[in-house]
Amino acid sequence: MSTTIPETDHDLVGGPDQPLQVLAEDGTRHRSPTLDPLLTDLDQDALADLLADMTVLRAIDDEAVALQRQGELGLWPPLKGQEAAQIGLSRALDPDDFLFTSYRENGLAWLRGVTPAEMLAVWRGTALSGWDPFARRMATPQVVIAAQTLHAVGHAMATRTRGEDGITVACFGDGATSQGDFAEALVFAASFQVPVLFFCQNNQYAISEPIGVQSIVPLSHRPVGVGIPVLRVDGNDVLAVRAASRLAAQRIRAGGGPMFLEAVTYRLGPHTTSDDPTRYRDEAELDRWRRRDPILRLERHLEQLGAPVEQVRARAAERAAEAATALRAALAELTPPDVESMFRHVLETEHPGLVRQRDQLAALEASLGPALGEDS
Ligand SMILES: Cc1ncc(C[n+]2csc(CCOP(=O)(O)OP(=O)(O)O)c2C)c(N)n1
Numbered sequence: 534m535s536t537t538i539p540e541t542d543h544d545l546v547g548g549p550d551q552p553l554q555v556l557a558e559d560g561t562r563h564r565s566p567t568l569d570p571l572l573t574d575l576d577q578d579a580l581a582d583l584l585a586d587m588t589v590l591r592a593i594d595d596e597a598v599a600l601q602r603q604g605e606l607g608l609w610p611p612l613k614g615q616e617a618a619q620i621g622l623s624r625a626l627d628p629d630d631f632l633f634t635s636y637r638e639n640g641l642a643w644l645r646g647v648t649p650a651e652m653l654a655v656w657r658g659t660a661l662s663g664w665d666p667f668a669r670r671m672a673t674p675q676v677v678i679a680a681q682t683l684h685a686v687g688h689a690m691a692t693r694t695r696g697e698d699g700i701t702v703a704c705f706g707d708g709a710t711s712q713g714d715f716a717e718a719l720v721f722a723a724s725f726q727v728p729v730l731f732f733c734q735n736n737q738y739a740i741s742e743p744i745g746v747q748s749i750v751p752l753s754h755r756p757v758g759v760g761i762p763v764l765r766v767d768g769n770d771v772l773a774v775r776a777a778s779r780l781a782a783q784r785i786r787a788g789g790g791p792m793f794l795e796a797v798t799y800r801l802g803p804h805t806t807s808d809d810p811t812r813y814r815d816e817a818e819l820d821r822w823r824r825r826d827p828i829l830r831l832e833r834h835l836e837q838l839g840a841p842v843e844q845v846r847a848r849a850a851e852r853a854a855e856a857a858t859a860l861r862a863a864l865a866e867l868t869p870p871d872v873e874s875m876f877r878h879v880l881e882t883e884h885p886g887l888v889r890q891r892d893q894l895a896a897l898e899a900s901l902g903p904a905l906g907e908d909s
Contacts, residue, residue: 560834580840581845589849596857597611597656610639614822619640623640631688633681633703635706642664645670653864658869682719683718703729705733710733723790738814771827771830
């Protein structure tokens, strides 16, 4: 039996599901009765800062891709195109708020003060986990798709029980919404009115699976079914994401229960540096989304405001170059761990199976003699 795959990509074409937008593609400012009241604090300098933030994220991402191509990193999941979503969310949160993310939110990690060495360690293979989650108020990247949505709900329940301030945010992609973990997290959050924000960066693909195959309705329709209110926002519009994230965070902080925010965006690069996106999407689609580039859009807006855009761009480029240099320099701090350490933090008490594996590995290593490239 053959089935028809729906063609829709639920993008920005209008209709009742049109995402909230403040900046049009050409940089023109729309009136948004929902979002405008949350943007009154933004003067030209604040807009220039947002532009610089996005430029920095793009630079660290480009640099990390280059490092991977030069053999310095094993893998990298590019965030290019998703800068507005990550900056918009980040700039709406309080330092106490706690984030649970997947592997693509390296921009959020950067803004949480994760150091370049901490960020690169996992991708270089010198650490099993990158940083102290409590110091950064951000768990280390989750690779098991959607698992962090459950962790976030549990964390949010715990903070409420302990009477702590701060909301919990679960960040994930469109593909994660197809997982059972996500459905369980939604139900639990709704039933117990948990102070959690579900933040979905819908970048249109779960590796090669387009959104039209994953869901025949916008993803933001799903939480409504369990009683979680939603916002759907243009994820390439940094002002809209910032305002919508603030709105959601305020509501959750005030005891309003969970919320779901879908940021409709696009991954301009490959899924990871091991992926070849030309096998599953065409140039025309890419061009369409390049025109919606979040950085260009804010630049155009600044131009329309009569801001000194050349100067703003130059300052942003300076910060971006510093960040990229810091990233490359961090490689020097990353030394291979002692191999035996991978057995150390798995279980609290020693387990015979693990001890056997550790001894087998030690025997294998000893039988191989000095490692390749080492002076004998
Ligand atoms: C439970 C589980 N199933 C499958 C995979 C393999 N996998 C890795 S990334 C990915 C796609 C995730 O897509 P999405 O949630 O949209 O996030 P994005 O990578 O687009 O940011 C899949 C299926 C996995 N890591 N975990």
